[in-house]
Structure formats: structure tokens, C-alpha cells
Amino acid sequence: MLFAPSFPLESMDLLHLQRASLGPDRWTRLFVDPSPQKIATSNKATFDYLRFLGDDETDFEQLHLIPGGRYLLTLTPEILALVDLGPPWSEGTMTPKLLGMTSTLPVCYFKMMSSPIPRQDGRGVRVAAVSDHDEESW
Amino acid sequence: MCVWLPFQITTRNPGESWSVRVYCVLTIVARITPYEIGPLPQDTTIRGLPVLRLATPVGTIQQIWMSSDLVFVTVAPFPGDASTTVLIVYNIVKRQARSWNTGLKQNEVRPFDTPWHLSHLPPIEANCFPQRFHLGNWVLRNPHLDHPRPHPTRFSRFPYRKVPDYPPLGLISF
Numbered sequence: 001m002l003f004a005p006s007f008p009l010e011s012m013d014l015l016h017l018q019r020a021s022l023g024p025d026r027w028t029r030l031f032v033d034p035s036p037q038k039i040a041t042s043n044k045a046t047f048d049y050l051r052f053l054g055d056d057e058t059d060f061e062q063l064h065l066i067p068g069g070r071y072l073l074t075l076t077p078e079i080l081a082l083v084d085l086g087p088p089w090s091e092g093t094m095t096p097k098l099l100g101m102t103s104t105l106p107v108c109y110f111k112m113m114s115s116p117i118p119r120q121d122g123r124g125v126r127v128a129a130v131s132d133h134d135e136e137s138w
Numbered sequence: 139m140c141v142w143l144p145f146q147i148t149t150r151n152p153g154e155s156w157s158v159r160v161y162c163v164l165t166i167v168a169r170i171t172p173y174e175i176g177p178l179p180q181d182t183t184i185r186g187l188p189v190l191r192l193a194t195p196v197g198t199i200q201q202i203w204m205s206s207d208l209v210f211v212t213v214a215p216f217p218g219d220a221s222t223t224v225l226i227v228y229n230i231v232k233r234q235a236r237s238w239n240t241g242l243k244q245n246e247v248r249p250f251d252t253p254w255h256l257s258h259l260p261p262i263e264a265n266c267f268p269q270r271f272h273l274g275n276w277v278l279r280n281p282h283l284d285h286p287r288p289h290p291t292r293f294s295r296f297p298y299r300k301v302p303d304y305p306p307l308g309l310i311s312f
Contacts, residue, residue, distance in 0.1 A: 005178035071178065082175055082182060099182035100175070108169060114204045116175075124176020126187075128209045130199050131169050 004122055006068025008087065016087075023088075024067075046096075066116055066125060072096075073116055073127060077109040080129055104131045168192045168199055172209055172230045190228045190235055197224070200244065207231045214244040 007020050064073040069088035074081045081101035104110065108131035116125040172187040190209070192199075200214040200223065209228040215221040223242045228235040 003178075005176070080173065080184065082184065084179075100184045102173065102184040102186065104169075104171070111168070111199065112202060114202045114209070117204050117206070119174065119176065120206075121177070124174060124178055126172060126174050126204055128170055128172045128202055128204050130202055130211075131171065132167070 001067065001118075003066045003068040003071065003118060003125070005124075006066070006070035006088070020068075020088075023069075061110060062113055064113070064116055064127070071099075071125075073113070073125075075110050075113045075129065077111075078105055079103050080110060080113065080127075108132060170202065170209055170211060170228060172204070187230050188233050190226075192226075197221070 002020065002023060007016075009017075012020070059076060061075045061077060062073075063075075065071075066073065070085055072083040072085055074083060079101050080103070082099045084097045084099050086095060086097075111130045111132050113127050113129040116127045118125055169192070170190040174185045174187055176182065192213070197213045197215040200212045202209065202211050204210070207230050209230060211226040211228070213224045213226065215223065222239055223244060224237050224239055226235055226237045
């Protein structure tokens with residue numbers, strides 16, 4: 001089961017539709033097959049987090065790639081952000097875009113987040129985050 | 139931010155009696171914030187949903203995962219504390235939380251997460267859970283997946299022994 005908004009269905013050709021629809025099965029087979037396999041990089045994306053957030057602290061607490069391979073959730077102590085990596089079949093270097101972000105500052109710092117789950121309508125995701133408080137500011 | 143619990147102390151002065159209201163501070167150790175993102179790809183709003191605050195220093199949050207409208211949290215006891223891992227289930231629609239003392243030490247709790255492909259299961263009723271998962275030797279069962287069972291909607295200890303519900307620990311306003 002993939003996250004449908006990851007795919008621009010109207011503009012996809014047959015090859016891309018096949019690749020998307022068989023993606024979960026190919027992914028499962030990659031790990032079920034006991035024979036050693038080379039795990040190759042399919043796409044690369046350079047994500048300039050500093051430029052996006054204007055912050056010196058770029059330590060990620062967690063990263064979650066939403067099934068479909070296009071959307072990435074990132075968590076730093078300061079910010080929960082959603083990044084669009086582009087269609088997963090993009091050739092060469094992709095250009096990630098920061099789509100949205102939220103923060104609990106100045107009173108809290110993110111500690112961890114759950115894996116994302118799809119909303120009931122399949123058009124969005126839900127995620128839960130834990131934030132800790134700063135002793136000085138509470 | 140603190141939580142203030144009022145109680146009274148009565149003091150007697152010569153010729154009069156009066157009471158003083160005194161407040162006790164409980165430290166909030168963490169807050170759990172569910173977020174809703176989308177609808178994608180047009181609208182990328184990240185919207186915060188009702189927050190759950192953990193009000194007592196029961197320990198450190200060990201794991202968090204979501205399924206449907208529920209947030210599951212395990213809270214491990216502080217080192218040296220005789221208490222055991224607490225499981226908290228927070229319903230973000232009803233804004234209600236329940237907790238159980240699992241009887242498990244920190245190293246007995248298995249990692250758990252909600253598989254994406256199971257997260258679309260029907261919304262849960264009270265005391266029902268969207269799928270089965272193991273927490274150490276504890277089992278939460280999904281009545282949609284695991285029936286018939288002796289107690290299909292109970293939070294039970296494997297193999298299906300009834301476990302008493304413990305009062306909520308440190309859960310305050312949502």
C-alpha cells in the first residue's frame with residue numbers, strides 16, 4: 001500500500017505506472033529473498049537543510065520516508081518538516097522542496113516521532129511527536 | 139508550564155482561625171502532539187491536533203507509534219524505580235487517554251511500530267484496538283483481525299488472561 005499523492009497519475013506513462021504498482025512487491029522481495037543482493041542507490045537528492053531552515057543545528061532526530069518514496073518527514077529538536085523529494089523515478093539529482101514545517105519552540109524540543117500513517121481519506125498523513133520541555137522556560 | 143494542585147492548610151492564630159490555600163507543583167515531563175498533514179499534494183498544512191500532556195515524572199518515553207486515531211506510548215521507569223513500563227493509549231478524537239502498568243521492565247518491552255499497510259483498518263470503538271501488537275508478552279488485539287477470541291476487545295496478557303485496568307497515571311488536560 002503506497003501513499004497515492006506521491007504519484008502524478010495523470011502524467012505517468014505505462015512504465016512508471018508499472019513501476020509504481022509493483023513497487024511494494026519488489027521491495028518485499030528484496031528482503032525476503034535469502035540470496036545476497038546488492039542494494040543500489042536509485043536516486044540521489046541533496047537536501048540543503050541549512051538553507052531551508054536557516055539554522056546551524058541540523059542534527060536529525062529521525063527521518064521517515066512515506067511509502068511511495070516522494071515525501072520525507074524530518075525531525076530535528078526544533079522543527080518537524082515535510083520535504084518533497086520529487087517523483088521517485090526522477091533521473092539524476094532531484095531537487096527537494098520544503099513543503100511545510102512546524103515547531104514547538106520556544107518552550108519545547110522534539111525528542112521523537114512516530115512513523116507516519118495515512119489519513120482515512122488517503123490524501124494526507126498523521127504523525128505524533130514527543131516534545132520535552134526546557135526547564136528554564138516552563 | 140506547571141500543574142497546580144490545590145490543598146488546604148489550616149492555621150490557628152490567637153483569636154481567629156483561617157486557612158491558607160497552598161499549591162503543589164507537578165512537573166510536566168513531556169507532551170504528545172499528533173499532527174495532521176495534507177491533503178497532499180496541493181495543501182501541505184501541518185496542523186497540530188489535541189495535545190496529551192504527561193504530568194507526573196513517571197519516567198522516560200521509550201516508544202511512540204500511531205494507528206488510526208490512537209497514539210500509543212510506552213513510558214519506561216526511571217533507573218532504580220521499582221515501577222514497570224506503562225502503556226498509554228490516547229484517542230485523539232475523543233481526547234481520552236488510558237494507561238496500564240504492563241509489569242514489564244524496560245528491557246522486556248519489544249520495539250513496535252504500526253505497519254503502513256495495516257493503518258487503514260476501521261476506526262476503533264472504546265477499548266478496541268486497530269490491530270494486534272505485542273508489547274513484551276502483552277497483546278493488543280484487533281477484533282477485525284483476530285476474532286473469535288475469548289475477549290476480543292480486551293487489553294490482555296497472552297494467552298488472553300484478563301488483566302485489571304489500572305487508573306491513569308499522570309494524564310491531564312488534553
